[in-house]
Amino acid sequence: MATNVASSNDGERKALDSVVIRFAGDSGDGMQLTGTQFTQSTALMGNDLATFPDFPAEIRAPAGTTFGVSAFQINFASYDIQTPGDDPDVLVAMNPAALKVHLKDVPKGGTVILNVDAFTDRNIKRAGYENNPLEDGTLDNHVVIAIEINKLTNAAVADCEVTSKEATRCKNFWALGLMCWMYNRERQPTIDWVNQRFGKLPNIAAANIAALNAGHAYGETVELPSGVEAYVVPRADVQPGTYRAVTGTEAVAWGLIAGAKKAGLDLFLGSYPITPASALLHTLTGLKNYGVTTFQAEDEIAAVCSAIGASYAGSLGVTSSSGPGIALKTEAIGLALVTELPLVIVNVQRGGPSTGLPTKTEQSDLFQAVYGRNADTPLPVIASRTAGDCFETAIEAVRIATKYMTPVILLTDGFLANSAEPWEIPDADAIADFPVEFRTDPEGFHPYLRNEVTLARNWAIPGTPGLMHRIGGIEKDYDSGHISYDSDNHHRMTKVRAAKIDGIAKDIPAQEVAMGEEKGKLAVVGWGSTFGAINQAVSRCVSGGLNVAHIHLRHIHPFPKNLGDLLSGFDRVMVPEMNNGQLVHVLRDKYLVDAESITQITGQPFKVSTLEREIRSRVEG
């Protein structure tokens, strides 16, 4: 725990500059909710923060099992941070299974807060402990706060007229109350949320609030073991501006809406539920008043096809899924590509192949996005790096899709979709409009007439008098737009489709260096949600005097024009990815650069320390 005792005017609280807390319990214990509420309060306190929700694939795995453990980690600080933190300073374990799964990550001297009421013989056995870990020395290296949380919660809600089951369910709010006390978080945002959420169930609302307050009061009054005290984490010194907490899912949804508005189109989302992409469908369907139509299709194929149909009719068609669903959409993406209709495909990546690890994060669909279709079918691929960045990348995806009349794949992942970060809210008015101009002039019209600069075909929508035409998957004649089986024409059309996509490189920003110099010993090249971990690792190395730089790609296809030159300015190139090595191959293929691959396919984000070690081993000595 990075301590630094300050003489603050905050009573007896000890000032910390950063803390990592992990809440862990049974899937039914409400840990995600606890974490989210703690995050909200923390954001409002002005700390910088990053979170990592980590939950099991089963909705309600058998109670007390290790595979049913759900966890939520938050890292908050008085300075600028980028990742949810490597190891927790404090672990809140609501049952033995949570302790079993997560204790190994808590460093020596770290604090473990336990709900002893859950440490029954049965639960201890279920978690796979032979003996009671509270008694056999398992926790000797840690500061342990063992509390009868069930009992105290039940007592706190005794007056609330709830059943004993409902009472016990409030225990996560009791734990939340205690943590609010310990880290000086305000309870009011949570109380407001409870009242709103349980407005129709006043007894339940009252019980949750009572539990929250009781946990807080417990901290104030009970003597805690030595080494545990009340803390304060001063607000971060961040850029002036208006902030909010945002998840990648929300930012993609808002970005798509903003993009559609900038293009002057209505937004149509065709989707089929799949973890971790479903939340985007849920979020967008809640925003119908912004001109959004959502359609839960019968499968992913129908989802993408409905979006293509909507684009054909003059809306912005969007479809969202995760790897297995994107695989099903592949044939239809080819149709959108060859008919040159705008389409945004959001892939919220998860662990694979096949069903894989549905609730874990991975970035293993890069090959699928760049290469994964039959025939010569290049399309733009964009990747988001942080939750907030999802807003900008979604707008960029819409801009490119409509300007170049092409499907665009936007890659996010489960970590980005679910994790929250404080976000300086941009001024949407400051982002340039890119209005679509439908073709209306019949003079000289055919459907595959191209813009000389962008090579995009003109877009005429049904309902327009005088522009009736037919499009489809069969190859079309370059000069008339009619069906053509001519071999030279097919060669020409394939080339022009590729040239159109390659030309986008002229219309995207040059690649920048996110950290470090533009030349040097080592470039660490990343993409997607590894941004925070790489940036922090490189930043530590740079401040330690090492000659290393961080380059993070947003545009995966086409690459920015200067990327090749930039990479050639470094002696070595290292590419860390949460997959078995994909971007590294694309870079080697494109630039003949001897890039080295660092891989981690554990379903967990990279630790800063891991990357730091990899960097040091390459540039030190």
Add this chain to the structure above:
Amino acid sequence: MNIETPVEALKPNDYASDQEVRWCPGCGDYAIIKGVHRTLAELQIPLENLVFFSGIGCAARFPYYMASYGFHTIHGRAPALATGAKLANPDLDIWVVMGDGDALSIGGNHTMHAIRRNVDLNLLLFNNEIYGLTKGQYSPTSQLGTRSPSTPQGSVDAPLTPLSVALGAGARFVARTFDTNQKHMPGVLKAAHAHKGASLVEIIQNCIVYNDGAFDGWTDRKVVSDNSITVEHGRPLIFGAEENKGIAQADGGFGIRVVTIGVDGVTEDDVLVHDENNKMLAMMLADMKQPEFPVALGVLYNNPSKSYDDAVHEQLATVKEASPPGTINELLRKGRTWTVSEGS
């Protein structure tokens, strides 16, 4: 100056594109497109408002031969594309052309769901009981024992009956006609068009190359009167060259049977009257097969309910009225925000 120029009425030929039609000579699809052109001209549907979607197959070439808007999509998926287009622009007049393999094999799921949702689409199913484009393999509507390149000893799996499947999926409009029945087809197509919601029309089509004569047993001019029945709402279910046969309730209970008026004391009063709102009757008519029964033609079921696109747009309107959209900046600032000021 305001001179009214009378709009020239559209003729059947105005609905045809200038593209050379590439179906095999003698293919039933020629007759069908003629019937469609005639129907559209009778309805005077403006070309710019008309969209034909199709999947893949011989039938699916249809949009290229139309002068309207058209989208030749991918195998089986046309109903899904059409659904998206209809939701995006409910004013479009959308027709979907599908083959039997297209609609019932690879696209079975989409056909079923377009019907179940009751999307306002005119779904035309060209049933030739064979895969034409891929050179003659058996299809999900091929009769048991069909010999084809993929079933040289004859198919062993039972076919499905498209209209029965559609009624099972909750269709509100099902009808049947056949390619050369040019007097009948426009009426059926007009009824389908008038029906708001998913309208499924099975158009029996002869594939002269791979399944020639598959329907001769009841479509041939010599037998059509005896082996098929053309139903009309409110009219008795009478058929036969001599108009003396009818569909009556089965003896002593549930089901139907064929009766001959004047035999065994049967009178015209014993013959059932067609009621296009009666789903049970529609199910029985849809399932009538040769040789026991005549094949039913015409509108078997027509019982409209709210279309999906209407329901979706009503909901959108309600939401917009309850909470009018703000600017993007307002959207981004909804919920909890906090402000960090200079020097804090």
